[in-house]
Amino acid sequence: MKGSLAFLVAALLPMAAAVGLPRNEPVPGGVAVIALPATATSPRVHFDGRRVMVVKHAGHWYAIVGIPLAAAAGTEELAVRMAGQRPRQIKFSVLPKRYPEQKLIIKNPQLVNPTSAELDRIEREQAHLRKLLDTWVPDRTPALAFIWPAAGPETSGFGLHRFLNGEPHSPHSGIDIGAPVDSPVRAPAAGTVVDVGHYYFCGHTLTISLGQGLYSVYCHLNRIDVKRGQPVKQDQIVGSIGATGRTTGPNLHWTVSLNGTPVDPHAFLIDTSATSPAVQKR
Ligand SMILES: [Zn+2]
Structure with missing residues (x-):
């Protein structure tokens, strides 16, 4: 009572x-x-x-x-x-932290070594996303407690040093959650949709602003159910899992960006044990 x-x-x-x-x-x-x-x-x-x-x-x-x-x-x-x-x-x-290495095989060689025309596209897209994630949005109470956004386990961790077909690439900027194509993807917290697009690496991509320079970016989506400018509630279905862009199979790549830099989403996950047994063990 x-x-x-x-x-x-x-x-x-x-x-x-x-x-x-x-x-x-x-x-x-x-x-x-x-x-x-x-x-x-x-x-x-x-x-x-x-x-x-x-x-x-x-x-x-x-x-x-x-x-x-x-x-x-x-x-x-x-x-x-x-x-x-x-x-x-x-x-x-x-403080120091060492992240593990991960070796991946990507079958389409263009996705590992893009052509010069594709590199131009990639550069434009990355400049657009960088500018977006560098934007500081005033908000007295930004959303700092996230839910796990899809019903699946974590299949790849944040910060991994990646080798694609044996070549070193930039570290993993998010976490991957494995689930079948078209499984629902939910907003991690209340916010506003600030970008919807299709990008070379990320495929169908949705970015939600959570306030004061904190952003959630979902990549490789199959379906996006929300529009730019739309407010979303925590746990609201915003799209579905896909395999668009550079990926080895259907999964949700989830980047959380704070003051323009990707950070480990686990910093904001209050309890992930309910839907992700793989995370509980970490
Ligand atoms: Zn990923």
């Missing part, structure tokens, strides 16, 4: 509700949760020239910082501005 009353009060005061924090793992490809000085209004924080997410949790301000996979272990710095004060620097440590 007490519990349901508390829930009712929280539901009536959405603006006062605290935002849960992601998992603090300050490693390359991880998310650093960094406490900020007390101040009445939200501090403005930049990392490496990029605006960073800032949320209030249990009365304190925190910067939520995506650390690039290519970052080296060592000391990094946030540039923090608070109303009426001089800018200051806050240092934080990036």
Whole structure:
């Protein structure tokens, strides 16, 4: 009885509700949760020239910082501005992390070594996606607690050093979830659809903005059920699993991007055990 009353009060005061924090793992490809000085209004924080997410949790301000996979272990710095004060620097440590290697065979050689016309297309598409994921969208309560987006196990992990047909390629920027073609794919959290397109590597692709520079990107989709500009709820079906673009078979490639850098989606997954036994073991 007490519990349901508390829930009712929280539901009536959405603006006062605290935002849960992601998992603090300050490693390359991880998310650093960094406490900020007390101040009445939200501090403005930049990392490496990029605006960073800032949320209030249990009365304190925190910067939520995506650390690039290519970052080296060592000391990094946030540039923090608070109303009426001089800018200051806050240092934080990036800890080392080694990701495993993965060797893949792709049968279509063009998908591994594209032609020069295809390289032009790839460059245009990557510039478009980079600009999109670099966009900082104001939002007081960004969605930080994700659900597992498809009924299938994790078949490939984040950050893997990839070798395609024996050649080294860029590390895996997301996680792969295996499921049959046309299995439903759900929004990880409430947000707004900001891009729908067909891309060389990613195939049919859907990008959802979750606020303050946090994005969810779904690749290789067979069907996309939502339009650009459309608000989506957590758990809403937004498309279906496919094998479009560069992929070895039907799967959902899921990239989560924060301050313009891909990070391990597990930082935002509160409980993945219900639908993904493979993840539970990790
Ligand atoms: Zn993938």
